[in-house]
Amino acid sequence: MKHIPVLLDAVLKALGDIRGRRVVDCTFGAGGYSRAFLDAGADVVAFDRDPNVIADTKKMISEYGNRFRFIPETFSHLSDLDESFDAIIFDLGISSMQIDIAERGFSFRADAPLDMRMSESGKSAADLIAEKSADELAHILREYGDVKKATVLARALKEKLPKTTFELRDLIFNPHDIAPVFQALRIAVNDEMGELERALAVVPEKLNTGGKCICVTFHSLEDRIVKNTFRDWTTPLGDPRLPNNRPAPFELIRAVTPSDEETESNPRARSAHMRGVVKSY
Ligand SMILES: C[S@@+](CC[C@H](N)C(=O)[O-])C[C@H]1O[C@@H](n2cnc3c(N)ncnc32)[C@H](O)[C@@H]1O
Incomplete structure (x- = not known):
């Protein structure tokens, strides 16, 4: 089954006008998010650790030329990029394609080697x-x-x-x-929580002022990591009673969960949460 992007409309709405902006899609998957960002006029750098997505990324390069770049690595390699961006997006977890290919061992519904490696x-x-x-x-x-x-x-x-x-x-x-x-x-x-923590740790330095980080999570622990990290970033710095205190470096974007219609048409959306922040200075 083709992967149906979850909460994509909410992500696009939170991003606002991204024409001419530089966006990192940390989780390319079936490219649903990347394509939407490109069609909205952004330039996109995408990560995915799964070698099976490479054929799709080649199609995107032939369609969008140098507006689209793909890095076949884990997204904690965000730290290697010497550029800054206007948005960094995570749509976490696994894709429908990964579950559907029985031999990859993600599903208990088909007999296969106990593998489960995304990469x-x-x-x-x-x-x-x-x-x-x-x-x-x-x-x-x-x-x-x-x-x-x-x-x-x-x-x-x-x-x-x-x-x-x-x-x-x-x-x-x-x-x-x-x-x-x-x-x-x-x-x-897949060291999914470690990957998320390492990648989030470099997001502040990779975002331009006014830049946004948006995460779609599917697991309560994943969501807690994002929520706590964003809470730290949106807390004013220093002692508010002292003259050297500074406002928080980030502001929260309103969190969103899928509508009943979305979960009905795409059961994978059931446990999804979208959280975001915007960099103030
Ligand atoms: C939920 S899917 C993304 C779907 C995508 N937004 C779309 O619209 O098609 C998650 C993807 O992220 C990839 N992924 C998960 N953790 C990763 C990591 N740490 N580094 C790179 N890719 C990762 C998986 O291989 C999978 O393809």
Whole structure:
């Protein structure tokens, strides 16, 4: 299934007029966001760690020429760019294409090697289970999947060392835990929270004054990282009672969640939250 962009209208509305502006799309995916930014007149630099998106990015380059540039890396490589931008956008998590290709091991609905690597390189979910201790696995399951009885399941994983999605699925005693367990392992395999923290840390220095950072999240922990980071940036600096205090470097943009119509037509939008900030000086 083609990936349907989530909250794209809300993101475009929050961005306002981007004609002639320079936008970073940190998560190219199927290119839905990038294309919308280009069609709205912006120049776009896009990141994606998944080599499967490269064919689509080539099509975009032939269509939009040098207004579109693609960097096949994780978005924490934002720190390598020697330029500044008017907007930096994250649409986090995985795409429908990644879930749909059974062999990639993201889905518990099809039997496949227990892989889950967005970049198709590095350690797979099966490697992670083999290498982490039972305590570390329990922490991953609890922290990223809110899995009850995480310790018991972590011990079972260490004992059986599942190599396929179905072997993993069959070890999960509570059916309600299947999706959260798969999600937790995926987040750990791809270091999704670490990536987000490292990328957000360089956003302030990469944005021009008046520039915006907008994040669409799908997981409560991801959303908490964004919310707390934006709260720090929008807090006035120094002691307000002293003459050397300064106003906050960023202002909040109103947060948005999908409408009932959007979640009805695209169930993937269900858990989405959009948060944004604009750089004041
Ligand atoms: C939800 S999809 C983005 C969909 C896109 N906005 C669209 O409209 O088609 C997320 C994409 O981000 C990529 N991704 C996730 N984490 C990443 C990271 N740390 N660095 C680079 N790409 C990442 C995934 O490979 C996936 O293709």
